[in-house]
Amino acid sequence: MKLSHLLAAxxxxxxxxxxxxxxxxxxxxxxxxxxxxxxxxxxxxxxxHDGSSIE
Amino acid sequence: MSxxxxxxxxxxxxxxxxxxxxxxxxxxxxxxxxxxxxGFGTVLVFLLMAGESFSTTIFLGxxxxxxxxxxxxxxxxxxxxxxxxxxxxxLPAVWRYATAHKLVSFSDFFASKYDSRSLGVLVSLxxxxxxxxxxxxxxxxxxxxxxxxxxxxxxxxxAVWGGALAMISYILISGIHGSASIAIFKDILIVSLAVFLGxxxxxxxxxxxxxxxxxxxxxxxxxxxxxxxGLNLSWYNSTILLTMLGYFLYPHVFISVYSATSAKAVRxxxxxxxxxxxxxxxxxxxxxxxxxxxxxxxxxxxxLALLRLAKATFDPWFIGVIGGAGILTxxxxxxxxxxxxxxxxxxxxxxxxxxxxxTERQITLIAKCVLPLFGLLAVYFVLxxxxxxxxxxxxxxxLLTQLFPSxxxxxxxRRFGNKYAAFAGIFAGGAVLGAITLSGxxxxxxxxxxxxxxxxxxxxxxxxxxxxxxxVVVGTLTHRRPMLPxxxxxxx
Numbered sequence: 001m002k003l004s005h006l007l008a009a010x011x012x013x014x015x016x017x018x019x020x021x022x023x024x025x026x027x028x029x030x031x032x033x034x035x036x037x038x039x040x041x042x043x044x045x046x047x048x049h050d051g052s053s054i055e
Numbered sequence: 056m057s058x059x060x061x062x063x064x065x066x067x068x069x070x071x072x073x074x075x076x077x078x079x080x081x082x083x084x085x086x087x088x089x090x091x092x093x094g095f096g097t098v099l100v101f102l103l104m105a106g107e108s109f110s111t112t113i114f115l116g117x118x119x120x121x122x123x124x125x126x127x128x129x130x131x132x133x134x135x136x137x138x139x140x141x142x143x144x145x146l147p148a149v150w151r152y153a154t155a156h157k158l159v160s161f162s163d164f165f166a167s168k169y170d171s172r173s174l175g176v177l178v179s180l181x182x183x184x185x186x187x188x189x190x191x192x193x194x195x196x197x198x199x200x201x202x203x204x205x206x207x208x209x210x211x212x213x214a215v216w217g218g219a220l221a222m223i224s225y226i227l228i229s230g231i232h233g234s235a236s237i238a239i240f241k242d243i244l245i246v247s248l249a250v251f252l253g254x255x256x257x258x259x260x261x262x263x264x265x266x267x268x269x270x271x272x273x274x275x276x277x278x279x280x281x282x283x284x285g286l287n288l289s290w291y292n293s294t295i296l297l298t299m300l301g302y303f304l305y306p307h308v309f310i311s312v313y314s315a316t317s318a319k320a321v322r323x324x325x326x327x328x329x330x331x332x333x334x335x336x337x338x339x340x341x342x343x344x345x346x347x348x349x350x351x352x353x354x355x356x357x358x359l360a361l362l363r364l365a366k367a368t369f370d371p372w373f374i375g376v377i378g379g380a381g382i383l384t385x386x387x388x389x390x391x392x393x394x395x396x397x398x399x400x401x402x403x404x405x406x407x408x409x410x411x412x413x414t415e416r417q418i419t420l421i422a423k424c425v426l427p428l429f430g431l432l433a434v435y436f437v438l439x440x441x442x443x444x445x446x447x448x449x450x451x452x453x454l455l456t457q458l459f460p461s462x463x464x465x466x467x468x469r470r471f472g473n474k475y476a477a478f479a480g481i482f483a484g485g486a487v488l489g490a491i492t493l494s495g496x497x498x499x500x501x502x503x504x505x506x507x508x509x510x511x512x513x514x515x516x517x518x519x520x521x522x523x524x525x526x527v528v529v530g531t532l533t534h535r536r537p538m539l540p541x542x543x544x545x546x547x
Contacts, residue, residue, distance in 0.1 A: 008140055011329075015133045015295070019281070019288045022126070026268065026279055032132040033336050039136045040330035043143055047326050 004046040011039040060205050062375025066382050067221060073240065074225025074233035074390075085419045088230030089159045089398045091314040095235065097323045102238035103231075103311035103391065104324055105331060110189075110388040111196025112448045113335055114245070114381055119358035121342025125278050127286035128339060134295045135332040138302035142325040145303060147318035148466050158313060161306035161395060162403035165458070168465040171474035172408070177481060178458060179403040182306045183429075186396045188451035189305065190433040193389035194219055196358075197382060198437065203362040204378025206371070215437050218385060223430045226390040227423055231314060234390045241383035246334055248380050253337025256344040256364060264340070271346055278346075289511040297516045301456030306399065307391035397426035450492065453515025457484035460519075460526040476530035484522025488515060 018031040086092055095103070113131070120128040149164070156167050161182055166175025194215050201214035209217075225233040261267035272279055281288055303309060315321045338361070345352075345360040349367060352359055365377055401422035406413045413421075461477040491501060491514040498517060499510035 004143075008143070011140055012137060015137060016292060018133070019291050022281055023288060026126060026129070028126055028129040028281070029132075029336060029339060032129050032136070033333055036132060036136050036329050036332045036336075039140060040326060040328075043140065043326040043329065046143065047322060 007042050007046055010042060011035050014038075057371075059371040059375035059378065060208055062372055063201060063205055063209075063378045063382065066375075066379025067217065069240075070237050070383060070386055071221050071225060073236050074221075074386075075228050077225070077232040077236035078229040079232070085398075085402075085415050085422070086157070086159055088419065089394060089422075090310055091231045091235065094316050095311075095314040095320070096316050097320040099235045099238075100311060100315045100320055101324045101327060102242055103235055103314065103387075104308060104328060105238070105242055111193055111200070111381065111385045113338055114384045115196050115199065115358045115361060116192075116448065117335055117338040118342030118345070118361040121339040122345050122352065122360035123357035124286060126281050127291055128342070130291050130294050130298070132332055132335055132339075134298040134302065135335070136329040137295065137299040139325045139328040141299065142303055142328075143322060145466065146312050146321045146325055149303075149309070149312050150315055150318045150321045153313045159310075160399040160402045161309045162399045164309070165461060165465070165477070166403060169461070169474040169477055171477075172403075172411070174461075174474050174477055175403040176408045177478065178461075179399045181454060181458060181481065181485065182399060183396055185451045185455040186306055186392050187429075187433060187436070188454075189307075189448070190389055190392045190396070190430075191436050192448060192451075193385040193392065194433055194437045197385035197389070199359065200362065200378050200381030200385070203359060203366070204374050204381065206366075206374075212438055215434055218382065218389075219430050219434050222386055222390045222393060223427045226394050227426060231310075231391065231394055234387055234394070235314075237383060237390075238387045241380070241387050244380045245384055248377065249334045249337040252361070252365070252377075253340040256368065257340050259368065260344055260348055267340075267344060271343060274347055283507075285511065287507070287511050289508040290513060293511075293513040293516045297456055297513050297519065298452045300459045300519070301452045301515075304455040304458050304462060305451075306455075307388065307395040310395050310398075311391065393426055393430055396429050397422040400425045400429070453488055453492075453513070453518065454485070456515055456519055457481055457488065457522050460484075460523045464526065464530070472526060472530040473533055475533045476526045479529040480522045480526030483525040484518045487521045488518035491518070 014035050015032065018028055018035070021031070022028045091099075117128060117131055120131075152158070152168075153164065156163075158164055158167060160179075162175040162178040165178040166172055197218040198211035198215035201209050201218070202211040205214075225237075229236070257264055257267045261270060268279060281291065303312075312321055341361050341364065345364040349360060349363040352363065362374075362377070366374055369377075401418045405421050406418055410417075458481065460480050461472070464472040464476075491498065494500070497510070498512060498514050499505075502510055
């Protein structure tokens with residue numbers, strides 16, 4: 001599995017678990033906003049890492 | 056009031072001027088008119104994509120849903136991030152294929168991938184229905200914004216007609232160049248305004264965000280909790296999944312990918328867009344600020360939360376600025392929807408359905424004739440009234456997501472599926488969605504006795520599951536028939 005696939009799984013898992021966490025602790029506003037930032041950061045790392053994958 | 060009217064008039068005239076001037080000295084053949092000659096860099100593609108991220112659905116709908124529904128509205132922030140995560144891989148693949156095969160419309164992609172002109176016609180019909188809902192949102196939003204911001208001196212129907220005529224005028228002349236040029240000004244204005252309103256209004260009325268949410272919790276205990284039924288956690292997660300999968304199947308977003316100059320420009324956009332979604336959070340804050348300050352907005356009127364709170368707070372000239380920004384948020388996505396719809400009707404319905412030997416010049420002429428007719432049809436439905444912005448947007452998303460299985464399987468390195476599977480899947484998903492939507496009842500009425508978590512699922516996701524199952528079954532049963540081809544559909 002490529003590093004970028006592993007990295008991409010992080011925001012996916014985090015955002016989906018946000019709703020579950022919210023039921024046991026606005027939390028969702030803060031959580032989703034945090035992961036909006038982190039998703040861009042993670043994708044920037046992926047972009048840097050995959051730079052050569054894209055004449 | 057007259058100062059608000061003057062400012063709104065200035066914004067509309069300015070948008071029209073910029074949109075028409077965008078043509079420059081270009082000769083508008085079909086490729087130049089519809090996809091900008093595939094010459095847009097990272098910034099212009101970003102602005103076109105951001106146009107959909109921040110349309111009137113968000114400008115009015117996000118604050119309206121925060122006002123009326125509370126936490127379920129946070130799905131909007133989540134799906135945008137995840138959609139672009141998916142787009143990181145999908146969008147460059149779409150760009151490469153579209154560029155190699157010189158595709159100009161949304162349906163071209165399906166017709167070419169599955170070597171089936173009739174599939175192109177079917178996809179066009181689904182896309183036109185979905186886009187009609189999205190255009191209705193933009194025009195209705197424009198009407199509400201202008202009417203409210205002008206303190207009623209411009210009626211909603213007059214504003215809708217004015218906006219539609221402006222949209223049609225510049226898109227006929229400049230094509231996608233007009234939308235991209237206006238998007239530059241729109242994004243600068245809307246980001247500044249959203250951040251200002253999202254910071255100023257809560258602090259002005261409550262002193263801090265914490266005090267605002269505590270006041271809401273005290274006045275309406277439990278409002279800030281996810282509901283146990285209806286728009287509950289099951290609905291929230293299923294809606295994020297549905298809207299995330301369908302995000303790039305909005306035809307006008309799809310063709311903004313075609314307009315890019317390189318796959319790298321497309322991928323750079325995917326990286327930046329999640330953080331841009333944060334602007335939407337400021338709209339939520341405006342909606343929450345309005346709950347206790349402009350109470351009593353019910354049903355579709357809840358979409359007025361932002362404008363009513365702003366009118367209670369600011370001078371008329373500033374309300375004019377908000378109205379002007381609202382006009383631009385409607386014009387950019389509205390005009391790209393018009394462009395996309397008219398192109399696919401001309402190319403995939405007219406040419407591939409009835410006139411396979413039509414020349415590019417004839418197709419362009421048909422597209423330019425269809426464009427105003429499609430716009431006028433949308434105006435007719437706008438003036439009839441209807442559901443809230445988010446409800447309309449969710450219907451469009453549910454419908455367009457029925458194209459996802461066909462789209463996804465066409466991208467796999469080891470291809471699976473054929474035109475029969477695509478046809479069957481789209482029909483099955485569309486039939487399930489149509490039955491649930493037209494019945495006017497939720498999934499609970501169709502699945503009595505099932506767990507609440509299942510009954511609360513987004514109906515579009517259930518239709519998508521049926522669609523996917525049918526695609527796989529039919530694809531397996533017909534696997535000896537021609538598989539995905541060498542894409543000669545369009546050149547024939």
